[in-house]
Amino acid sequence: MTAQVAAPDPLGVRRFAPRSFRSKIVLSTVAVMAVAMVLLGLGIQLLLARTAQNDIRTVLADRADAMEGVIEQASTVRLTVPRDALEPGMQVFDGDGHLIAGTVERDVRDAAQDLGTTDEARTTSGPHDEELLLGVPFTTPSGDRGVIVVSQETGPYERSEFATGGIGVLVIAFTALMALRVTRQALEPVTQMAQRASEWSEHDLTHRFALGPPDNELASLGNTLDGLLDRVASAILTEQRLTAELAHELRTPLTNIQGSAGLALMRGVRDPEDQEDFQEIADAAHEMSAVISTLLDIAREGRAAGPAQTSTIADVMPGLVGAVPDPLLVEDRTAASAARIAAPRELVVRAAAPLIDNAVRHARSRVTFTAVDHPDHVELVVADDGAGVAQEMRESLFQPGATSGSGGAGLGLGIARRIARSFGGEIDLGQAADGAAFVMTLPRR
Numbered sequence: 001m002t003a004q005v006a007a008p009d010p011l012g013v014r015r016f017a018p019r020s021f022r023s024k025i026v027l028s029t030v031a032v033m034a035v036a037m038v039l040l041g042l043g044i045q046l047l048l049a050r051t052a053q054n055d056i057r058t059v060l061a062d063r064a065d066a067m068e069g070v071i072e073q074a075s076t077v078r079l080t081v082p083r084d085a086l087e088p089g090m091q092v093f094d095g096d097g098h099l100i101a102g103t104v105e106r107d108v109r110d111a112a113q114d115l116g117t118t119d120e121a122r123t124t125s126g127p128h129d130e131e132l133l134l135g136v137p138f139t140t141p142s143g144d145r146g147v148i149v150v151s152q153e154t155g156p157y158e159r160s161e162f163a164t165g166g167i168g169v170l171v172i173a174f175t176a177l178m179a180l181r182v183t184r185q186a187l188e189p190v191t192q193m194a195q196r197a198s199e200w201s202e203h204d205l206t207h208r209f210a211l212g213p214p215d216n217e218l219a220s221l222g223n224t225l226d227g228l229l230d231r232v233a234s235a236i237l238t239e240q241r242l243t244a245e246l247a248h249e250l251r252t253p254l255t256n257i258q259g260s261a262g263l264a265l266m267r268g269v270r271d272p273e274d275q276e277d278f279q280e281i282a283d284a285a286h287e288m289s290a291v292i293s294t295l296l297d298i299a300r301e302g303r304a305a306g307p308a309q310t311s312t313i314a315d316v317m318p319g320l321v322g323a324v325p326d327p328l329l330v331e332d333r334t335a336a337s338a339a340r341i342a343a344p345r346e347l348v349v350r351a352a353a354p355l356i357d358n359a360v361r362h363a364r365s366r367v368t369f370t371a372v373d374h375p376d377h378v379e380l381v382v383a384d385d386g387a388g389v390a391q392e393m394r395e396s397l398f399q400p401g402a403t404s405g406s407g408g409a410g411l412g413l414g415i416a417r418r419i420a421r422s423f424g425g426e427i428d429l430g431q432a433a434d435g436a437a438f439v440m441t442l443p444r445r
Helices: 021-074 106-115 155-203 217-267 272-301 313-321 345-362 411-422
Strands: 090-094 099-103 122-125 131-139 145-153 329-333 366-373 377-384 426-429 437-443
Touching: 021 090, 021 131, 021 145, 021 155, 106 122, 106 131, 106 145, 155 217, 217 272, 313 329, 313 345, 313 366, 313 377, 345 366, 345 377, 345 411, 345 437, 411 426, 411 437
Parallel strands: 329 366
Antiparallel strands: 090 099, 090 145, 122 131, 131 145, 366 377, 377 437, 426 437
16 A cells, blocks of 8 residues: 655645745835836827927928028029038929939938929928928929928937937836835844744744834834733743643652552463453553653753754654554655654654554554655655545544544544644645555654
8 A cells, every 4th residue: 555645735835935025015116117117208208209200390391491592582583592502401303303403311312302393391201210301392583483302310309219218227227226225224124033033932932122112113013022922932931831740740640550550460460351451551651651751841842853953764764663563564665765854863753653553553454654855844654554534533633532533532643743843843644545644744954
């Protein structure tokens, strides 16, 4: 029988940490500024485009009017074009559309030739929209007709529009840098507080932030967290004290029971039923003693595993395999695991002991151990080929007083989960083709 653990999260929620609050603020600020600059840039571009077109048309009209005045003064007898008055980008055509004088850029000569026969003032663009041309018909005092064509390059006006886009990009970049700097300065104390709180939770519950009177938001937050730490520390210390006191109170009568049962067995009990009862009492007392010792260890240290205590699955397996009695077959499939676990060997064995007891109690012929290494944890699966866990018991399986099948008080599974959580692990019910499979998640160092 091969144990089947729960399928991994398809969304990868455990693998990817959420984006930091600082990143969200910076990205939101940049997004808002980008939208604002796009809208502002579009408005400025439309305004500049309209203004540029009006300016170019005004320049063309003024140049055409000035040239028309010069031609009228010089054409009292016949059409005469003073060549020294012609400017670059200007041409004069006669009434038949023939070029009289002037020159324009090579790319717009065809467009200028088309305007040379116009009978009304109109504009047109060059082939690449880089120049704008205006054709203005005129009549001299001598009665001659002609057309003045003037051109104006639009590049300088368009470059001003591109400059607006460049300024928008610079503003967005500057906004991002400022938002990053401001959020870093504002949230750095919060980051330090979170790091300190994490360190204190592992080593000492007496430290406090002590930021002084709540004269700003961070000081008020620190004051609130100090009060919360006081309440948490008080609750933890109260629980540890109560657990230790109960364990000490129970140890004396439990030792007496265990000793009395052991002495009775040593003296010899003739009745087989009485001998079986005394043996059951001694075994139960021994199990209760192990549970009390575990509770005392957790109560003394708060966290049962210190930061420097580590082990591997290979270190743990001898203690787990040895807990399975001889009639059952043991399948050890943990050889591929080489990760180092952030918990001592003794504590992992204690956490797994109730799982093994449950597997031994319900297995038909076989108990299987499987280990799988993950980037941040190791999964140790304890499975059996028994009847499995009833569907109605899955939700309350780890609660005190629950039963996992036939027999068993269920208290051991709850204690096993508590031990695992004391060193940052977890115990859950997995999925198996038949029988039951318990998955113990062990944090990697």
